Amino acid sequence: MKKKIAVIGAGFSGLSAAAYLAQAGHDVHVFEKHDRPGGRARQFTTGQGYIFDMGPSWYWMPDIMDGFFADFGYKTTDFFELVPLNPQFQMIFAEDKISIPDRIEELKIVFEEIEKGAGRQLEKFMHSAKFKYEVGMQDFVNKPCHSWTEFISIQIAKSALRLDLLTNFRSYVSRYFKSDKLRTLMEFPVIFLGASPKNIPALYSLMNYGGYALGTYYPMGGFYELVLAMKKIAEKQGANFYFNKTIESIDAQDCEVKSLIINGQKYEYDAVIASSDYHHTETLLKREYRNYDDNYWKKKMFAPSSLIFYLGINETIPNLKHHTLFFENELDEHIDCIYKDKKWPEKPLFYACCPSKTDGNVAPKGKENLFLLMPLATGINDEEPMREKYLSEMLSRIERLTGLCNLQSKIEYKKSYCVSDFLSDYNAYGGNAYGLANTLGQTAVLKPKIRNKKLKNLFYTGQITVPGPGVPPSIISGKIVANEINKN
Template identity: 45%
Template sequence: MTKTIAIIGSGFSSLAASCYLSQQGNKVTIYEKNESIGGRARQFKKDGFTFDMGPSWYWMPDVFEKFFSDFGKNTSDYYELIKLNPAYRVYFGINDFINIYDNIDAIKTTFEGIEKGSGSKLEAFIHQAKSNYDIAIKDLVYRPGVSPLELITPQTALKLNQFFGTVSSDIRKKFKNERLIQILEFPVLFLGAKPTKTPSFYNFMNYADFGLGTWHPKTGMFDVVRGIEKLAIELGVTIETNASIEKIIVENKTATGIIINGKTIKADIIVSGADYQHTETLLDETHRCYSAKYWESRIFAPSSLLFFVGFNKKIENITHHALFFDVDFNQHAADIYDDPKWPEAPLFYANFPSKTDASAAPNGMESGFFLIPLAPGIKDTEELREEYFEKIITRFEELTQQKIRNNIIFKRSFCKNDFVADYNAYKGNAYGMANTLLQTAFLRPKLKSKKVRNLFFTGQLTVPGPGVPPALISGKLVAELIHQSLRS
């Protein structure tokens, strides 16, 4: 029987859920508060420059392929992918950087040249990471987090010890060079927690990095948003923008509709891909599953200070993706997780999409995206934003041996206050809830409300966690739960 389903938000998880739910034969409408779809993965254009506003790393291409194959399609039916080589560069000082190339043999050679014997150690480490990846991505993450028994399989039983060690301790047992250690610790930052707090099992992210490589959709990550939007529309999904949700209507403990811009929209089922904590504020308090105290006690992934910058010349000595680890990695992590404050000396990330995609900037110019991870809930002012822009641009000029400050045509900043205003993000978080041991799988907020029938959730605050591939998986999981609930 066809059901009317209203989906709140149009990020990756919502778009994915809409495709699966429509494929099941339901009448599905997405309601997005902003004027553009994509959630955190929106696109920003100005004066001939184009920027992805959120995710910019295309990892785990197999997850994207699996998503489209569920509808008899391929990613190539919707967008073109380019494998980056080098995948990225990591700066540690002036004329001191390491390139991570697009194949494991080249990466082994790089490691061996820095620390004798590390090439063979890396091969063994990545072999273990691939084993974990096969278990996690091909099995565990496609489970809905309903029961702890989901984690108990013959494969995970053999790796039980890896849920109690940490990624950092495992890496440090094998490698001694601090630069190599930081490169190997970097991928788990996508999970939103310190490497010293992330279970060893999550070293599968190193296979996602070195084994599967770093890709770039031809004109940016928004190509993927457009691709899934096109698929959704082909499947019959309706999308409405500028549709701000004011209330979720509950009658007899059952969700029956939503109020949008003062208008009541009836629906048989409500799915929220918006911020989980914010979504529950759209309910009367008696219908909420998680208290303010609960949210306060959770470990959230960082917020970010972002800059979108247009340059009137080509930038030299830089790759598409670049990480600047020339300051104390551990101190910056402590400033995010242990004693939340603005870091005195921040690590930062720079992305120059016009190095790969000529259409991202006018001819002879460059588009640059800079990101500083910050503690969620931190004070955010224009003065602080400017202070930190000066910090990173000064270091960027020193480390890449060039002057660029006077070549800036424009810049736009985006920080904690904007994450709250545009995405209703709890404490202005950028990546959701961290995947620590006590916030994994069934220990995360549930896909299905325990107090309100026909109310479901999807996205980075629920199962399986932060990141674009997990968001696609989350959309599939919630659609499967809904399908099961309709059959029961």
């Protein structure tokens, strides 16, 4: 039966849900508080000619994006050019650096040079990771996770031991590699799942396969090209988009949502999907209609926030790749500051993205677009002097790598973004940047539910609920919730 459906938020999960629901014949209306789609993946342009992606920059798991477009009869190449990066990225250590080539055979050689026998171990690791990826990304992540019974199947039963659900990621990696550098390299992808590798299930070695084996890509024009393409898909199906629209309350009675108050006006809908922050969405409801109380959220482990700088540099930067990870300091020290001590790190790690190395359109000729990101604890004070202190730290380490002097003086555009900005722009709980941590105790059925338990026509999607944080999981999340509505 055709329904009039409101989608709150035009991030990846909202775009995905809108496209699938409109395809099924529903009357879909997407409301976004900002002036453009994308959520955390918005883009902005400066007067000096720089184009900055605000959030995601790692195009991993390309098959998930390909699958989305294929569901509507399109290919990724119908909308943008996807360029493979080689090297995929470089990782900087205190004494040296590692460049990650785009082919596994070449990566095996790199591993072997660092640790004898590690090339063969990488092959074994990736063989297992491929299995986890195929089972995890096909069987596991597409479940609505109402109940554990959804996971009772012959395929999953056969796969249970090989998925290593009860082994922590750090112990798992240590089975294969002895070198601290190689272990750090293999652990890095799970940091943004929201916890220490000691608390992340080994299942998530699937991320190593989804990145290192399937490759790291860049959409020419920026990651925002994926946002624009998904919006076009949704519009082609008949979805309607409205910007600068703030949801002020969700009104319900008789066990269902009746209407939304948007910019002071009342709009009635048959169903509502919230791709907005889960906790914030619930504050728009009367307390008796909420799935979870404040104590529930206080006990949850959230993925990090971030300190981000968007910098326009008035000359080219030598020896810097598209993606560079600065890991000269101890990984665990930084991780403890995020999840245990909840403070600014004394010896930080950080990430630098320089898309102008690949795409000449994101910065004026002879200049660089530089995006710096340092993972942080949620809820901490992020006043400007503290932000500037860490900018100086990051720039000095880039200078050591590149041989440049006084990089600060070469900045002609600068914008910072941190905890309080995530909170004000996205109503992100604690100012988190990546959603809820994917620990074993917060996986699948143990995540916040995609359906409201008291209101039969209110649903949730995005990185707080299933399947979890990241662009591909958010796209999948939108499809899951659309399927739930289509069942009714």
